[in-house]
Amino acid sequence: MSKKSRKKSSKTPSGSPTAKKKTLKTRASSQTKLAKTRRAPASKSAASIAKTASHGAASxxxxxxxxxxxxxxxxxxxxxxxxxxxxxxxxxxxxxxxxxxxxxxxxxxxxxxxxxxxxxxxxxxxxxxxxxxxxxxxxxxxxxxxxxxxxxxxxxxxxxxxxxxxxxxxxxxxxxxxxxxxxxxxxxxxxxxxxxxxxxxxxxxxxxxxxxxxxxxxxxxxxxxx
Incomplete structure (x- = not known):
């Protein structure tokens, strides 16, 4: 078997359990980042609302x-x-x-x-x-x-x-x-x-x-x- 053939065969097949595990891990990481991004503005908005309620329009x-x-x-x-x-x-x-x-x-x-x-x-x-x-x-x-x-x-x-x-x-x-x-x-x-x-x-x-x-x-x- 040639070196080129050995390198190609050493790659993990896309359908193997290892490849699936890597894909799931990548997706989970992406979802976590997305959730954090979405939560940040909401938290800021809640703080802003609380401040407005505390002080009122005339304070x-x-x-x-x-x-x-x-x-x-x-x-x-x-x-x-x-x-x-x-x-x-x-x-x-x-x-x-x-x-x-x-x-x-x-x-x-x-x-x-x-x-x-x-x-x-x-x-x-x-x-x-x-x-x-x-x-x-x-x-x-x-x-x-x-x-x-x-x-x-x-x-x-x-x-x-x-x-x-x-x-x-x-x-x-x-x-x-x-x-x-x-x-x-x-x-x-x-x-x-x-x-x-x-x-x-x-x-x-x-x-x-x-x-x-x-x-x-x-x-x-x-x-x-x-």
Missing amino acids: KQLNSSKSAAAAKVALAEGEKAPAFRLPRDGGDVVTLSDYAGRKLVLFFYPRADTPGCTREAIDFTRLADDFAKAGTAVLGISADPLKAQEKFRDKHKLGVPLISDEQHEMLEAYGAWGEKSMYGKSFLGILRTTILVGSDGKVARVWRNVRVDGHADQVLEAARSL
Whole structure:
């Protein structure tokens, strides 16, 4: 037998058990690499979703002690209510001076169409006529854009004006913007807060870290007592 013949015969036949074993091993390796490639984006996406859920559309990460200090500023009872001029649902502009000589309730909520915020807005809507009889106007404020506020209003048939404060100016002035924490991370966001302004333009009552259930009724009683 020649050298050329011996070399050819030494090669493993494609149908032999050894060749099949090598083929299966190659396929398994390829499938493992493919699975890792597919898993990577999914993992990244999940982390991104968790971050978004933690911070919300109207929040940002707490990066410095300066931001934390600014977030702790709170409006006290007896102080003059800070002026504001912001857009509301429907495209109109609302200012504090629009309510001069009247009592005014400002309820600040974290995000439109979330469970707690929805219940709170519905409760204030339910009592809108009672507030009117008590000579008190009611405004809801969040950092949501106008389109989100209008969608929120239409979906739940809300009967109170909704203000959009995307730059957080009013939120900060009224102490409704501050440090929050979730899943072990700190960030700045909207603190559920309600302010009752008296007919003299001064802050009469402040509710912080509001619990939604029964809250609107408590505010109504406070407005009636002024």
